[in-house]
Every structure is written in C-alpha cells, then in structure tokens.
Amino acid sequence: MTIFCSHCHRPLQAEMSCLPTRAKQAPSTSRPFRSTKSASKARRDQINAELQALRSLLPISAQEKERLSYLHTMALVCLRLRGAQLFPPGLAPPAGPALGTELLSLLPGFLLVLSADSKLVFISENVAQVLGLSVVELLAQGDTVFDILDGQVGDDVHKKLLLAQEEPGREVTFVSEMRTSKTFRLQHGGNRVVAVCGRFVALRWPPSPSSTAFLALCTPVVQSPTDGEAASQDDIFQSMHLLDMTFIDVMESVTYHLGYHREELVGQSWYSLLHPEDADLAAAQHRAVALGSGAGPAAGTTVLRVLRKDRTWTWLRVWARRDSGCITCTCRCLREEEAAHLRARQPRAA
Numbered sequence: 001m002t003i004f005c006s007h008c009h010r011p012l013q014a015e016m017s018c019l020p021t022r023a024k025q026a027p028s029t030s031r032p033f034r035s036t037k038s039a040s041k042a043r044r045d046q047i048n049a050e051l052q053a054l055r056s057l058l059p060i061s062a063q064e065k066e067r068l069s070y071l072h073t074m075a076l077v078c079l080r081l082r083g084a085q086l087f088p089p090g091l092a093p094p095a096g097p098a099l100g101t102e103l104l105s106l107l108p109g110f111l112l113v114l115s116a117d118s119k120l121v122f123i124s125e126n127v128a129q130v131l132g133l134s135v136v137e138l139l140a141q142g143d144t145v146f147d148i149l150d151g152q153v154g155d156d157v158h159k160k161l162l163l164a165q166e167e168p169g170r171e172v173t174f175v176s177e178m179r180t181s182k183t184f185r186l187q188h189g190g191n192r193v194v195a196v197c198g199r200f201v202a203l204r205w206p207p208s209p210s211s212t213a214f215l216a217l218c219t220p221v222v223q224s225p226t227d228g229e230a231a232s233q234d235d236i237f238q239s240m241h242l243l244d245m246t247f248i249d250v251m252e253s254v255t256y257h258l259g260y261h262r263e264e265l266v267g268q269s270w271y272s273l274l275h276p277e278d279a280d281l282a283a284a285q286h287r288a289v290a291l292g293s294g295a296g297p298a299a300g301t302t303v304l305r306v307l308r309k310d311r312t313w314t315w316l317r318v319w320a321r322r323d324s325g326c327i328t329c330t331c332r333c334l335r336e337e338e339a340a341h342l343r344a345r346q347p348r349a350a
Contacts, residue, residue, distance in 0.1 A: 132184035259309030
C-alpha cells in the first residue's frame, strides 16, 4: 500500500522534499562528552598542583608541610581564610610580639578563637600539651567547635554561645570533654575535660557577624593533685588536719582563696566551713580516709562548697589522704560550671 504525503498528496517514496525543514534534519550523531583516562589524569594533576600551591603558602615549616595530607591542607587553608576575614591585614593594629612557645607555656591552657557561626578561626600551638593533638590533627576532626567537643553537651554549648553573642562582652563558661589522641586516652583513661571561658568581642565598628569573634581560654579540669598542670597552678592550696578534721596547719595562700589568715583557721573544725547540704558528702569522704590503710595515694575525692570570710560560698575540689596521725587535703578552687560537671559524675554519699 502506497503512503501519500499529507502536504502534496504525492507518494512518499517518490518525493521527500515536501517535508518541513525540521523533519528533514538528520538526528545528531555527536556523542555526549565522556571522561577518558587521560582527561581524568589531567584533572588530578591540576588539583594536585593547586593543593601544592596552597600548601606552599601556609606559614609552617617545610617539614610540617611534607606531612600534610590533602584533608589537612584544606583544613589549614580554611582556618587561615577565616582568620584573614576576621583580622584583615589592612585593618589590624600594629603587630605586637608573637605568641612564642615560652609565653604559651605560661598559660594554664590553650587559646581558642571562634567566628560568629562557631567555626574554628585560631587554636594556639600549645593545644598539644593539653589534648595530645596538634592543631592540624585537631582540625581533621572538623571545622566547628562542636566537632571537637563531646556531642552530649552540644545543645548547652550552643545556648551559651548564643547568650554571649546577644550580649557582647559577657563572659560565659562551659565544661566538656574534648577529643584527644589515642595515646592520651590510653594513658589517662578517656578524653580531657576542659573548661572553656570566653566572650564575644567586636573587632570592628559597627559590629556585625563577620567582624565578631569569640575569644576564649580553654583550661583543663585537673583530675588529680598529681597532674603535671596542678603543680604550676595558683588555684591550689593544702591543709593538714587531725583525724577529727581540726585544722593544724594550712598554706598561707589560703588567704587569697578563702580570705582567712592561717592563724584564724588553726584549731577550727573543717566542718565549720562547709555548706550544710554538703556535710554528708564531706563526712563520707572523712570516714573513707580516716578508716583507710594509712599513708598512700589519694583515698578520697569530692566537690564541696566552703564559706569564705566575706560570707560567700566557693566551690572546692578536695583530694584527701591519711598520713599517719593526720589527714592532708589538697584543695583546688572551681568555677561553678566545673563544679556542676564534676558533681554530676561523683557518687552520692550513702
């Protein structure tokens, strides 16, 4: 059967020129672009060259650059870019002395700077002394402060940062475990508990999120009086007691911490300084130490409130041990946030 064209009524086999121009166009024979091995290699080489160029601009030693992976390189580059955005070279004040190793070693912790959206902007090099991780290794965990903290406190930390951002200059503190190296966890039995104390500061006027930074000092919460950090901290004092917890001696630095002179405490009972709600907890510690097996390492640790001379309460973490016929207490002053964190993890008195 012959098929006729609807335009000219002539057989299709006899004439095709009557079809519309678009109908006569042959389908395109060109193939979509497909990646080849040579093209993929060229792209990889280009990416590698770009990463090498970025790595060469980082202000670290050549030896450190050689050890950087691509992930670490990009993490450091992002950190430097965020820092350059907050502290533009043209608007920065005249440069003062750099934070050298000796100066950083005098700090009780490491310095931390966050952007308004909680991104990491600066971490001082002495972070390795606290967490066992270098700046590069810490950045591999993520680029926000929540990536290096225990996830269980994320909501609380977020609320504290929002509060500080709404009231620039207001100091906030939060306590959390921070990620540490595997060696540190094996040596200390877990991650490091750190108290982060800081405030938001407007770096330029008028203030805006892009010109506001959270400046903080991250101080490790001492787990025992034998910690290396404890020996150099000024917030620790010692006292000696009879077995009934009567003061027989106390360090002169107690005046700085509690306001009392040594002579005012000698002969007084330890219980006369305790908060009534903490008396049972202190008594449980007292019994455990007094009935313990003589001298040795710390036999009891607890967190208590004691009365200062100005009639205010302050938190102390008390390590107690029995030395022959007396009891020695090593006391460390705590922030309220530190005390809350430690109290939540200590056993209740029977």
